[in-house]
Amino acid sequence: MADTHKRIELVANVAIILLAVVLGVILIDRYFSAQDKPTPPPSTVASSLTPGMEFPLKSLDLAKKEKTLVMVLSTTCRYCTASLPFYKDLVEKNGENGSVNMVAVFPEELSESGKYLSENNVRFDEVLQADPSELLARGTPTLILTNDKGIVLDVWIGKLPKEKEEEVLERVFSNVVVTNN
16 A cells, blocks of 8 residues: 555656646746747737828818828827937928928827927927827827828828838828828
């Protein structure tokens, strides 16, 4: 009987060790494979706002200029802060009397967003307060290009890689206004 007990104990111990090794291998594999897979940038997140749609925020006068670039930002968004140098370049390229109306929309109070922009030395033609969901934007940062009729021409979401920044520059400052219907 003692011999049977020892065998059962030995088999149980071997089974526990094998189970621990298998679980350890699975956990290590998941840990290292998760690090190998790049997390998709926010720019791959789907938006419910698409080219060809009518721009949803009616309080914004889109007829002021041929195009309006609406930048949906947040003072607490790290991707917005990381993208500020690009946004500053966009605003500076447009100039004071540029052909594009540059608008920043924040969910925070205007005093808070104004302070944020001032501290980062970025000046927009207009700064508004609205919830991103009112613009059908699912997050920040989101760039929305519209024409003077209020039709969305293009949408870019998240911190953009360099090639997407070039696409934005080309699309925003091209003289041709093309609707993507």
